[in-house]
Amino acid sequence: MNIELNKTFEKTYQVKVENSAKNMGSGDLEVLSTPSLVAFMENCAKEYLNTFLSEELGSVGSNININHLAPTSIGKEIIIKGIITEIVKEKIVNFSLEAFENDKKIGAATHTRVIINNNKFMKRLFD
Numbered sequence: 001m002n003i004e005l006n007k008t009f010e011k012t013y014q015v016k017v018e019n020s021a022k023n024m025g026s027g028d029l030e031v032l033s034t035p036s037l038v039a040f041m042e043n044c045a046k047e048y049l050n051t052f053l054s055e056e057l058g059s060v061g062s063n064i065n066i067n068h069l070a071p072t073s074i075g076k077e078i079i080i081k082g083i084i085t086e087i088v089k090e091k092i093v094n095f096s097l098e099a100f101e102n103d104k105k106i107g108a109a110t111h112t113r114v115i116i117n118n119n120k121f122m123k124r125l126f127d
Contacts, residue, residue, distance in 0.1 A: 032072035
């Protein structure tokens with residue numbers, strides 16, 4: 001496993017009605033919810049990390065610290081950009097993530113994912 005540090009990656013997401021604060025129950029307005037922004041950020045980090053992992057490995061999110069800085073309307077596109085900032089003990093991966101609507105920064109986060117063996121992880125649930 002040869003994970004690259006400090007290389008920028010990104011993914012674009014469409015903000016849909018199901019991503020609204022009103023729909024998610026985290027607010028009353030038809031704007032991008034913080035829980036959806038968290039999910040977009042985690043998904044972007046997970047998908048990038050997966051490019052370095054063998055098929056039997058995956059990752060789980062263990063921590064996210066987010067600042068949701070500005071509202072985004074339904075129908076807009078946002079871009080999540082990130083880098084891997086640190087790898088601890090070959091299985092704990094720290095990310096720095098930012099979210100943008102056009103040139104406007106709408107969010108920033110630090111995120112930690114733990115690399116797991118998928119089968120062993122699932123087996124632990126049933127033992």
